[in-house]
Amino acid sequence: MDKLHFITEELGKLRETGLLVHIRTIEGPQGSWITVDGKKVFNLCSNNYLGFANNPQLKSAAQKAIEDYGVGPAAVRTIAGTTTLHKELERKLAFFKGTESTVSFQSGFCANLAVIPAIVGEGDVVFSDELNHASIIDGCRLSKARIVRYEHCNPQDLQSKISDEIRMNQRLTKEAENTPPQSPPSQGGERKVSHNEKRTGRFLVITDGVFSMEGDIAPLPEIVDIAENFGAITMVDDAHGEGVLGRGGRGIADHFNLHGRVDIEVGTMSKAFGVVGGYIAGSKKLTDFLAQKGRPFLFSSAVTAPDVAACIAAVDTLTASDSLVRQLWENTAFFQEKMRQAGFNLGNTKTPITPVMIGDAKIAKDFSQRLFEDGIFAQAIGYPTVPLDHARIRVMLSATHTREDLTWAIERFKKIGKFLGILP
Structure with a gap:
């Protein structure tokens, strides 16, 4: 019996509906013109916004880093994988983004998986734009927090959803106050904790800065105002904003002049920066906390030295011009x-x-x-x-x-x- 027969059926359905993805193969470096499956074509579908993926300065920096540091870290950041290059990148990213500190990860996806479960958990509530990226969705699921989706780029719906949650909290609290304590469990049993007992009241509002499939920009000033009014933590994934929005590509917080008002900024080095990796920008206490609690930081090898060096060269280039x-x-x-x-x-x-x-x-x-x-x-x-x-x-x-x-x-x-x- 083929235990994986369902895979054949699912692939067949994708093929019939025209949803089966044809994965093409690139032969050579990224650029305006590339060779794909043996054919020279004009490239209109990579995230290489600024051409850094094959930039001579970035390649030179990566080559030198191989000579100085080798090809791999052979360790996680918390044991033996943090090099002077990692610290230099984080310092320069913080200066570029206008934040107190940054901490880097293996990818933007990993950054979201690190920060969301570290900030919220069971009993907390995440308010997430309905078109947020898959990495945000997965980070929310891992956190076990309650997820409330609000209408795409609709601050009014966000405000309504938070108000509804507060009213529900107040009702549950009142019910709990009027409910007699539960008796201890019988021998071998376990007393169940009610939903209202688990609530901590911590709210997190998450949005993409630029939505990767639509190209529209989140109404971040209104979102931040609403979050501040309700005492919620704000987080923006700026993957498609850095290198694109703001002064010299400093991102959506700079674009809207919201420095110091966005609690958590998530970024990637694999799009406009042309390399690979991710980071979180914010306060020093936030990045110190994530270095202790961010599971991708704790349990996955550090980004390689040539990648980090190339990222530094990209930040230097954007800082200069x-x-x-x-x-x-x-x-x-x-x-x-x-x-x-x-x-x-x-x-x-x-x-x-x-x-x-x-x-x-x-x-x-x-x-x-x-x-x-x-x-x-x-x-x-x-x-x-x-x-x-x-x-x-x-x-x-x-x-x-x-x-x-x-x-x-x-x-x-x-x-x-x-x-x-x-x-x-």
Whole structure:
């Protein structure tokens, strides 16, 4: 008997509905033009916003770090894996982000898995935007806190949900005060603790800064105001904001001038910074606490020295100049204006993330394949990454794209869009 027969069935269902992901293979470094499955194509789907993934300064820093520190840490951070490079990166990230301190992790995903279960637990409540990233969702689940989802980028709904929770807490507290103490358990039994007895009243409000599939920006000033009014902790995942928003790419807190008012900022080094890794920025007591309680920090090997050195070079480059960030936004404005003029629906994006809305998953996959055949690498995104009937081609713009290449790509989008009936 095949105990894994359900896998065959699930894969078949994905194939039938057009949701089976075709994983392509990159042959060489990231850039505007790359080789994919043996074909040279214009790259419109990597997170390489600033071109750092193949930047000469970053490569040189990584190569030197290999000579100085070797290829691997061979230990977790708390035992023998913390090097002077890790401390230098954390110091420079804190200066760049305008926070008191940072602590680095193996990825942005690991950062979310580290901080959320460390901050809240059973009896606490997390208020999470309904479109938050999977790493936030998984971090919330691991925490065992109660999860309350509020409508996407809707501060009014967030306020309503927190008010409802407070009223429920007050009711449960009143009921507990009027309930006689439970008798001790019988021999061999265990007295069950009621839900209201477990409540600590700790609230955590979490949002992405920039939403990776929509390209829209969280209304962070309103969210912070609401959290402060209710005494809630605020956390923002700035994965797609750093290197993009704010002065020289300093992120969403800088973009909205909210320095000192966001309790926890989560970041990644694998998108605009072009390398790999994650970090949490905030107060010194927060980062000290996470170094003691963040399980990915405690139980997974440290990021390798060449990666850390490359991250330092990226931070140094952005600290010195905002020219790449300005070029990224110029390319974004040009591409999105021309695509909208052509008749494409780009949703509510306010960033270089450009969702070309298709709707049907099979049509989106067909669109992506035809783009590939025409020399453009832009992947279709469907369920479960986005809701059913909201499939799209997600275009990711970069400072390395030229105006000529973008114009050429737009013409191919228009040709295929008309052929598939997306455009009139």
